[in-house]
Amino acid sequence: MNLTLWISLLVATAAGAYWFGRRSRSAAPPPDETFEHITLEHLQLSSEIARQVSAMLSLDGLLPYVVRLIRERFGFYFVGVWMREEGDVLALQAGGCPQEVRPPQKGTRLPVEADSPLGRVCTQGECIPLDDTVKILAYPHLPELPDTRSALLVPLRMGTDVIGLLDIRCKRARSFPSVEITLLQGLADQLAVAIRNAQLYQTEQKRRQLAESLQKIGSELAGSLDMRQVPQQILEQLAAVVPYERGSVLLQYGDELEIIAQSGFPDDQRAINLRVPIREGDVFKQMVAANRPIWVDDVTQSDGWQQLDWLPLNRSWMGVPLITKNRVIGMISLTRKEAGAFTEEDAALVLAFAGQAAVALENASLYDEIIRFNAELEKAYHNLARLDQAKADFIEVAAHELRTPLTVIKGYTQVLATRPAVVGDGENQALLNSVMDGISRLHEIINSMLDVSKIDNQTLSMHLEPTWLHMVIRRVAGELKTALEERNLALETQNVRQLPWIQADSELLYKVFYHLIINAIKYTPDGGRITVRGRKVLGQGETPSVEVSVQDTGIGIDPEHHELIFEKFYQTGKVSVHSSGRTKFKGGGPGLGLAIARGIVEAHGGRIWVESPGHDEEHFPGSTFYVQLPVKAANPQYALAETGAMPVGEPQM
Ligand code: ADP
Numbered sequence: 001m002n003l004t005l006w007i008s009l010l011v012a013t014a015a016g017a018y019w020f021g022r023r024s025r026s027a028a029p030p031p032d033e034t035f036e037h038i039t040l041e042h043l044q045l046s047s048e049i050a051r052q053v054s055a056m057l058s059l060d061g062l063l064p065y066v067v068r069l070i071r072e073r074f075g076f077y078f079v080g081v082w083m084r085e086e087g088d089v090l091a092l093q094a095g096g097c098p099q100e101v102r103p104p105q106k107g108t109r110l111p112v113e114a115d116s117p118l119g120r121v122c123t124q125g126e127c128i129p130l131d132d133t134v135k136i137l138a139y140p141h142l143p144e145l146p147d148t149r150s151a152l153l154v155p156l157r158m159g160t161d162v163i164g165l166l167d168i169r170c171k172r173a174r175s176f177p178s179v180e181i182t183l184l185q186g187l188a189d190q191l192a193v194a195i196r197n198a199q200l201y202q203t204e205q206k207r208r209q210l211a212e213s214l215q216k217i218g219s220e221l222a223g224s225l226d227m228r229q230v231p232q233q234i235l236e237q238l239a240a241v242v243p244y245e246r247g248s249v250l251l252q253y254g255d256e257l258e259i260i261a262q263s264g265f266p267d268d269q270r271a272i273n274l275r276v277p278i279r280e281g282d283v284f285k286q287m288v289a290a291n292r293p294i295w296v297d298d299v300t301q302s303d304g305w306q307q308l309d310w311l312p313l314n315r316s317w318m319g320v321p322l323i324t325k326n327r328v329i330g331m332i333s334l335t336r337k338e339a340g341a342f343t344e345e346d347a348a349l350v351l352a353f354a355g356q357a358a359v360a361l362e363n364a365s366l367y368d369e370i371i372r373f374n375a376e377l378e379k380a381y382h383n384l385a386r387l388d389q390a391k392a393d394f395i396e397v398a399a400h401e402l403r404t405p406l407t408v409i410k411g412y413t414q415v416l417a418t419r420p421a422v423v424g425d426g427e428n429q430a431l432l433n434s435v436m437d438g439i440s441r442l443h444e445i446i447n448s449m450l451d452v453s454k455i456d457n458q459t460l461s462m463h464l465e466p467t468w469l470h471m472v473i474r475r476v477a478g479e480l481k482t483a484l485e486e487r488n489l490a491l492e493t494q495n496v497r498q499l500p501w502i503q504a505d506s507e508l509l510y511k512v513f514y515h516l517i518i519n520a521i522k523y524t525p526d527g528g529r530i531t532v533r534g535r536k537v538l539g540q541g542e543t544p545s546v547e548v549s550v551q552d553t554g555i556g557i558d559p560e561h562h563e564l565i566f567e568k569f570y571q572t573g574k575v576s577v578h579s580s581g582r583t584k585f586k587g588g589g590p591g592l593g594l595a596i597a598r599g600i601v602e603a604h605g606g607r608i609w610v611e612s613p614g615h616d617e618e619h620f621p622g623s624t625f626y627v628q629l630p631v632k633a634a635n636p637q638y639a640l641a642e643t644g645a646m647p648v649g650e651p652q653m
Contacts, residue, residue, distance in 0.1 A: 045073040046183060050190050059198045063094035066191060070168075070184075071096045077171040078103070078145050081156070081191070083164035084122065088112040090164065097145065104144045107340070113138070121153045122162045127185050128153045129176035133169075149173040154184050156192040163192060210349055213240045230364040231261030234332070234357040239263070241353055242346045244334035245314055250276070250284075251322075251330035251361070257284060260330075270310060282306075283319055288328045293320040293347035293354075298339040316341035320350040322358040329358060392456040399449035406446060410439050441582055448592040451511065452568050455599030460508070462603060464633050467504040469513075469548055470497045473532055476513045480521065483583035488526045491517070496534040499546050503633040508600045512608075515593035516550040516625050522587045524554035525620060539628045540607060547628045555586070556621040557612040565610070568595035572615065597627075605630050 049066055063081050071079040080095035080103075092108040113119050116138040117128050130151045133139045141148065150173050154166040166188045216237065231249040238247065246264040248271070250257040256275045265271040278284050282304075287294045295318035299305045307313065314335035322330045332354055336342065413436055422428045454460045470493075477484075477491055484491050513532075520530045531551045539545030557565065561572045569591040582589075594608075601608040612623035 045069060046187055049187055059093065059195060059202065062194060062198060064096065067094045067096040070166075070187065074168075076168050077101075077147060078167070078169040080104070080167040081164060081195075082110065082167055083156075083195075084112070084162065085109075088122075090118065090122075093164070095167075101147075102144055104142050108142075110140050116140070117153055118165070121155050121165050125155045125157050125160065125162050127155065127181045129181060131175045132173040134173070145169055147171045150176075152176050152181065152184065154181075154188040156188050156195065158192050158196055163195065166191065206345075206349070210241050210352065213237055213353070230360050232263075234353075234360070235261055235263040238332065238334075238350065238353055238357075241349050242334065242342075243336075244318075245337055246311070246335045248333050249322075249330065249357075249361075250333060252278070252284075252328070257330065266312065267310065283317070284331060287319045287321050287331060291321065291323070291328070293318060293351050295319070295342040295347060297342075300339075315339040318342040318347065318350065320347065320354045322354055322361060324358045324362045329361070332357065392453055395449045396453035396457070399446050399453065402442075402446050403450075406439065406442055410436075410443070413439060444582070445590055445592075448590060448596060451596045452592050452599070455596065455603075456568075460599065460603055462505040462508060464503045464505055466501045467506040467509060468501050469499050469509065469534065469546060469629075472506055472509050473513050473517075473548070475510055476517050479514065480517055480583070483518075483521055484530075487521060487524075487583060487585065489521055489524060490529045492529065492531045494531060494533045496532055496548065499534040499548070500536065500631060502546055502629055502631045504604055504629060505600075508603070509629075512597045512600050512627060513548070513550070515597045516627070518583065519593060519625075520550055520552035520554065520623075521583050522585065522589070523623070524552040525585055528553040528620070537628060539630055540605075543605075543630045544632075545606070545628045545630045547626060549624050549626045551622060551624040553620055553622045555617050556615050557610060557623050558615045559612075561615075562610050562612070566594045566598045566608070568592055570595075601627055601629065605633065 049069055052062070052065060052069075067079040067081060070076065078095065078097040078101075081093045082090035083093050085091050088111065090110045090112060092104055092106055092110075094106065095103045097103045110118060112122050114123070117130060117136065118140055120126075121128050130136055130139060130153070133141070133148055133151050139151065148169040148171070150170045152168040154168065155162045156164040156166060166184065168184065234249055235247045238244070244264070246262075248259045248262040248265075250259050253275075255278050257278060259271055259274045259276070262271045283294065283296070295316065296302045296305070298315045299307065299317050300313070300315060314337050316336040316339055318334045320332045320334075321328045322332065332350060334342070334350070413432065416422060417429075417432055417436070422432055451460075473493060473496055477493075480491075517530065517532070524530065529552070531549075533549045533551070535547050537545050537547045539547075557572060561570075564570050565572065571588065571591045598608050606627060606629035608625065608627050610623055610625050613621040
C-alpha cells in the first residue's frame with residue numbers, strides 16, 4: 001500500500017470516527033447523497049480495494065471489480081474508469097450503474113476539450129466536484145445516464161501524468177466533502193498504480209507470448225517445408241499472438257492474390273485457392289506502397305471496400321505485408337467483428353510474426369520448386385535412360401545386321417581379287433584395293449559398335465591372362481606403322497618395356513591403346529610426336545598398378561570436354577565437318593573410340609582420363625591420355641578367368 005493511501009486512510013479514519021458517532025444517532029445513511037455515509041465500512045472498502053488492486057494483474061478483471069465495489073459500497077449512481085488515448089480522447093474501460101440502467105458501452109469515447117471539466121482534470125490532475133451538472137453545459141452528459149445531477153471527476157495520476165479518470169456520478173445535486181474527495185483520490189491513485197502495473201504486465205506478457213510464439217513458429221516452420229502446411233501453420237500460430245475472427249494468407253501471382261490458407265471462413269471450400277484481382281488503389285496496393293501493415297477501423301465506412309457477398313461482415317480489417325528480400329510477396333489478412341478492433345500494437349506484433357512467416361513461405365516454396373524440379377529431372381532422366389537404351393539397342397541391331405552382308409561382300413571381294421581380270425590389270429587392282437580398304441574401315445566401325453554395345457549391356461567377356469603392355473603397344477605401333485609414316489609422325493616409347501606383367505585381357509587392352517594412339521595420330525598435325533610412357537604407381541585404393549600415358553603434340557582438348565569425350569558419340573567438333581578418314585589429320589570418326597577405351601579400362605578395375613591445357617590449332621598444346629590398370633585384376637568376376645601364375649621379370653621377346 002502506498003504512502004498516499006495510508007495518509008488517505010488516516011484522514012478518513014479520523015473523519016470516519018466522527019461520522020460513525022453521528023450515524024449511531026440517525027437512521028441508515030441515505031445512499032449516494034451526503035458525506036455522512038462515509039463510515040468505517042468505507043474505510044474497510046478502501047483497504048479491500050487496495051488489496052485487490054495490488055493483487056490483480058488483469059485489467060479486464062480489475063476494473064469492473066473496482067467500479068462495482070466503489071459504486072455499491074458508496075451507493076453512487078454510476079462509477080466509470082476512462083483511460084486517455086491518443087488524440088486526446090477518453091475511452092470507457094469499465095462502468096457500473098444500478099441494474100435497471102443500461103451502462104454506457106465499453107469503448108465509448110469522449111473528447112478531452114481544454115476548457116471542459118474533463119480537460120481540466122486531465123491537465124491539472126486535480127479532482128473536480130460538480131455539485132450540479134445540469135447547469136454545466138460542458139459536462140460530458142451521457143444519454144445512458146439521464147439521471148445524473150452531480151459528479152466527481154477524479155484523475156488517475158501517474159507522477160505528473162494523468163492517464164485517465166474515475167468518473168463518479170450521483171442522482172442528486174450534492175456537494176462532495178473534502179474528506180470524501182481525499183478518500184476517493186487515494187483510491188484513484190492506488191488504482192492508477194494498479195492499472196500501470198497491469199499494463200506493464202500485459203505488455204510484458206504479450207512480449208513473452210510473442211517471443212515464445214515466434215520461437216515456436218521459427219522452429220515449427222523451419223521444420224516444415226511442405227507448402228501445403230506452412231501457410232495454415234502460420235494462421236494457427238498467429239492466433240496466439242493477435243486474436244482474429246477470420247484470417248487468410250494470400251500470395252501475389254501477377255495481378256492477382258491467391259488465398260493459400262484461411263481460417264474462420266464460413267464455407268471452407270469456397271475460400272480454397274480463391275483468387276482476388278489486385279486493383280489500383282486497393283488496400284493491397286496501399287499496403288505495398290506503405291511497406292507496412294495497414295488497417296481499417298470500420299470497413300462499412302471505407303469508400304470502395306469490396307467484400308465477398310458470402311462472407312459475414314467483419315468491421316475491422318488489418319493487412320500485414322509478407323516481405324522477403326525487400327519484396328512484398330503477399331499478405332496476411334485479418335478481420336474482427338467489431339469496429340476499431342486492431343491497434344498499432346497488434347500491427348507491430350503481426351509484422352514481427354509476418355517476417356518469420358514470409359521466410360518460411362519462401363523456404364517452403366523454394367523447397368516445393370526443388371521437389372518439382374527434382375520430379376522433372378527424374379522424368380527427364382527416365383526419358384534419357386529410355387533413349388539411351390533405344391540407342392544401345394539400335395547400335396547392337398545395326399551392327400549385327402550390317403556385319404552379315406559385309407562379310408559376304410568381303411568374301412566376294414577377296415574372290416574377285418584372285419580373278420585374272422584383276423590380277424592382270426593394275427587399274428582394276430587399285431580400284432579393288434580401295435573397295436577393300438573401305439570394307440575394312442566399315443568392319444572396324446561395326447566392331448566398335450559391337451564393342452560399345454557389349455560395354456553398355458555389360459556383356460563384355462574378359463579373358464584375363466598375364467599381359468605385358470609393352471607387347472600390346474608394340475602390336476598397336478606395328479598396326480599403325482604405315483599411318484605414322486604417311487603422316488610423318490614419330491612414335492616413341494619410354495619405360496614401357498620395364499612395366500611389370502599384369503593380369504588383363506590383352507585383346508581388349510590392344511583396343512584401348514589402338515584407339516588412343518590412332519586418336520593421337522588423327523589429332524596431331526603432320527611432323528608431330530607421340531610419346532608413350534610407362535610407370536609403376538599406386539592406383540585407386542593404393543592398389544599396385546601400372547600407368548601408361550599417350551602424349552601427343554596435337555590440337556589439344558578444352559577442359560570442358562575432358563569428361564564428355566569419353567561418352568559414346570561425343571565429338572568436340574561439328575559432326576557436319578566430319579571426315580571419315582581413319583588416320584587423316586582431324587579425320588574424325590564415329591565417336592566411339594574413347595567410350596570403348598573407358599569401358600574396357602573400367603572393366604579391368606582401372607581408370608582413364610585426359611589432361612590438356614586446351615584446344616589450340618595454332619600452337620598445338622597437345623593432350624595426354626592416362627590409363628591406370630591394377631597389376632592384379634581387381635574385379636573378382638573376371639579374376640576367375642585368370643589363367644596360370646604371373647611370369648616374373650621381363651619376358652624374352
Ligand atoms: P572419334 O571417333 O571421334 O575419334 P573418340 O571417342 O575416339 O571418337 O574421341 C572423341 C573425341 O575426343 C574426338 O572427336 C576428338 O574431338 C576428341 N579427341 C580424342 N582424342 C584426342 C586427341 N588426342 N587430341 C585431341 N582431341 C581428341
